[in-house]
Amino acid sequence: MLQVLRLTRWAQAQPPGSAWLTVAEQTRWHGFSQAARKQTYLAGRWQLRIELTGLLGGEPAAQPVDLAASGATTLAGTGLHANLSHSGDWLAVAIADAPIGVDIEQLNPKRDVLGLAQMVCSPAQIALLQAQPDALLRMQQFYRWWTLKEAWLKHRGQGLQFPTLQSLAFEAAGPDIAPAASGMLTEPPLAVALVSASALGPLPALPTGTPWQHLSPGSPPHPAAR
The missing domain is CATH 3.90.470.20 (4'-phosphopantetheinyl transferase domain)
Known part of the structure; x- marks a missing residue:
């Protein structure tokens, strides 16, 4: 916890x-x-x-x-x-x-999020980003996924592995069982993600921004092909 x-x-x-x-x-x-x-x-x-x-x-x-x-x-x-x-x-x-991973990323509207998504997102996630007409919402969703994926690797003590990042889906989960959470601050514009080896339990309220999204990574990803 x-x-x-x-x-x-x-x-x-x-x-x-x-x-x-x-x-x-x-x-x-x-x-x-x-x-x-x-x-x-x-x-x-x-x-x-x-x-x-x-x-x-x-x-x-x-x-x-x-x-x-x-x-x-x-x-x-x-x-x-x-x-x-x-x-x-x-x-x-x-x-x-329990083992914990945290990742934060300050939102940068100058970044090519669709280009970055090719390296870290699954085809289904890329399609959702491409279908999002609002640039701000597209950027926020990409940063949510990016930080969650980085935090997942960190809680496992693993270095950067693009095939593993692409395989992580993240699905909605109840707060009592969620081992992952995603938050978005508006001031500063900052994405925050936590991933744990066990349920996170109650989370502190974010000072600004949206409520926490409680998530599960879904099925463990398959090892990267060699």
Whole structure:
């Protein structure tokens, strides 16, 4: 069950230097060449520690956060799972009792969503997008699918796999059994998606935008053909 979902501007996180990062986090942090990417990474790791402090007590720098060899966030000895995402000025932190994936994407009307859909959507989803005459609704639906698919991969600890993304359908589900949820904020224009290994349970209200859509990925996708 989801315990924390925090959406915030990454510039609002105030990490005290970087000495509190673990060795694995330091290695990843130093691997970023762009200063802005290093700042967002640092802000996200610190915000995760702030949220854990609210759940577990103690001090942020002492929270049991690290990275697995795969790059996935670990919270040893807590029984909790965490995932982070960032887009534009925003970052998201999700913490749950089961493996969790969160993805956010700031809507960009300059993007060719029909072109991008060819890489990540199924033929049926592409047809629905092509049939949508309203450009805003078309863009919003694409970003809903895109974030849901990314969050699905993240909760499984998998990297980018286009055949798997294309196979994910997502179907309506009741809130008591839904392992996935999609939200759309209007200010800022931001798509938010959560996918868990178990039912998410009650979700916090979004500050602006539409109510959550409760979903299930449907049948597990077949492994990509080799």
